Amino acid sequence: MSEITLTIVKVLFLALLWLFILFVASVVRSDLFGRAVASSGVQQLQTPDRPRRQRRAKGQPRVMTITNGPTAGNQAELAGGMIMIGRGADCQLLLDDDYVSTRHARVVSGDNGIYIEDLGSTNGTYVNGMRISAPTTITLQDTVRIGKTVLKLET
Secondary structure, X not given: OOHHHHHHHHHHHHHHHHHHHHHHHHHHHHHHHXXXXXXXXXXXXXXXXXXXXXXXOOXXXXXXXXXXXXXXXXXXXXXXXXXXXXXXXXXXXXXXXXXOOOOOEEEEEEOOEEEXXXXXXXXXXXXXXXXXXXXXXXXXXXXXXXXXXXXXXXX
């Protein structure tokens, strides 16, 4: 092998190594700080046909409360018809948990009751100890676990 060919192979290997290092740094940065969410992405998650305020019968759930976990006691109201749960700044219920995705799950108040939906998270969403894969109806008696955090509906 000529000296010039060997030098070209060394330079290409070095460039490939730097690309790999930059890729790893990008993944670590997005994992630590989350990704920027475009405003159009947030609008797609909201349900445009739902009125801003819904009348609820007495005794119907109106808030989602963190009962166990690092941020126990925090709660979010179902007044808008939907609660986003996760580590992202665009979420109504922020969870300080390493096992929670940026936008992990959402709770939606619909005509058939209140249901929770996992948004493709890595570690999953659990209702009464069972991992859910589709939107699942929840009631006041159900417990929701996301990572190490436990949530419940309250009136």
